[in-house]
Amino acid sequence: MDQAHFTHLFRLYISGKCTPEERNEFFDLLDANKENDLMISLLDRLYSEVRMETPSATYVNNRGEIDLAVRPATPVKVIPFYKQRHTVRWMAAASFLLVLGAGAWMYSAQRQPAPVGATVQKKEKPALIAASTAIRTGNRERKVLVLADSTRIVLNSGSEVRYPDQFDPQRREIFLEGEAFFEVSNAAAWPFVIHSAGGMTTTVLGTSFNIKAYPGRSQAIVSVVTGKVKISKDKKEISTLIKGQEMHLTMLTGEVTQRNTTGMNAAGWQTGDISFNDEPLADILKDLQIFYGINIKINSPGLANLLITTGFKKNTSVDSALDIICELANAKYARNQDGYVVY
Template sequence: MEERIKYLFKQYLNNTCTRKEFDEFFSYINAAAHNELVRELIKKAYEETGQPGSSLTYVDELGNLVITKPDWNKPADAPIKRKRSPMLWVGVASIAILLGGLAWLNFQLRPMKKTEHTGVLAKKMTGRSEYRYMLLPDSTQVWLNAASSLEYPQQFAEGKREVYLTGEAYFDVKHADKQPFLIHTGKVTTMVLGTAFNIKAYPGRENIIVSVSRGKVRVNYNEKEMAVLTQGQQVKVSNSINAIIQKKQAITEAAPWQQGNLQYDDETISDVVADLERNYDVIIQVQSDAVARERISTTFRREIGIEHALKVLCNLTDTRLKLENNKYVIQ
């Protein structure tokens, strides 16, 4: 197994692995999270074969690991070509956990700014079609989705841990009995002690969505308690200033985007389209306001690509898709 892992690592770093080899390589990465032997082999392979400056894996100017994905449209045995990744952040997170000493975990802070709430804050951001793993000062783990930002202090104050999220993120909060963890997203505040959950709170969305995969979460709107969630529950809180509507329901997965699934439950076409724009870094126009307000429930695999996803939307809304001047138009 050791030699096989070394071989796959070299193939990956040399940009020559096939689709089959690529899938095998990341199956080892994922297995390492709960298998000490595989974890040690992965670490050893990285130390022996890791190549700073590789065209496939490198550290950007902020100290974050950047990793690319294959072109899934190529034949299974064709070498993989370089492309920006929307899929491999799970592998990045696994490597981060396994190889905690790597430079990319020692990220540099963005320029600081002062707020009236917590003093000096650092800010981490992702662009469209970009995904990032972070480790906060208290060892809370955060996976930041595309086009999102998180602001947090360099050191948490005694008695309370507070962060500010714009966009979407999955949190695995380090437990601390007397130091609750608060995530502020506009007028909605989510409070926990130690749990794992997902928050989707992009600007302009109809709802802020909080989903719990482990533990217990309390969701407040303007300091008024809206819901207490436990494992497998989700709440949707209206973003509208004119109405505070909540919808509490059971779910099977708190953060489907982590597994490459773009999942929508009774959401407007305009919200779905905005999400696709962030994930695929494209421009999409819905010509009809009536269509934009239609509600759908559907799930895409991110790897199917933007055109396939939009054709599914068109089938659901009885519309047509057109590409003009690098912009997708639903008409």
């Protein structure tokens, strides 16, 4: 392993100046050397340097523990995420680096441009608590956040999460636009509620789950990896999911479908891959717009609601992805000056 090159990529990443290709190379090297003692020693050194240069209220240290430099008013129990020696440091590194990367691009949602292809609308969002933080991701960007209550959130591209600077002692509430994977602690004793697009509310009764609820999508999807969640729409309970179950909610009609799934499907996007399970073509193309940062339109209304199951690796080109999708949909696509059109 070229330590100088890895250090260079590390510095580029946490500064927010690396290209998508450099970011992929960085995490590929991290993955390939996760059992390498030289990598572990190098990360120890880089951790120390960055911690001195970048003070933060919350971060994940190189033992895989949540470190709160500023202690919250509500006591927080420090919980190690992983227990194996090598795995601890490597997985903690991945989380910590993404948290630092988030800091490089973190700014107010009011100043962040909408993802390519998104429609900007003026609307009021529910004010959970006056003092709050909003974190947003751009196209082809993911961030890992660790909240003061030990909740871990992986935020997908083109998404926003808002949370109070201090949770209510009786109830934790946050707001999500887009897609995120959650690992929530103490859910039974301290309720955790997620408000998302279309009046959907997810109440956490377990541990880890995924929510996809981008504004403008025809479907919202909730997938449970471990534990249990309860889903409501407009204050009416519509589904309760347990480990290995997934719910698709059609926003316009309120139709609910429930199926068995796997944790790998629910969380595959965290590694940079993208997958779809019986999702409308219109929604898939919206997701691809965010994933690739381009415009894709449908010129055939009859294709919009066609359900498709497929998936792509992170290095798949947009043309290859559209080749596969159009073959499944018996459709065609063309490139124009604005991006792509499917017909």
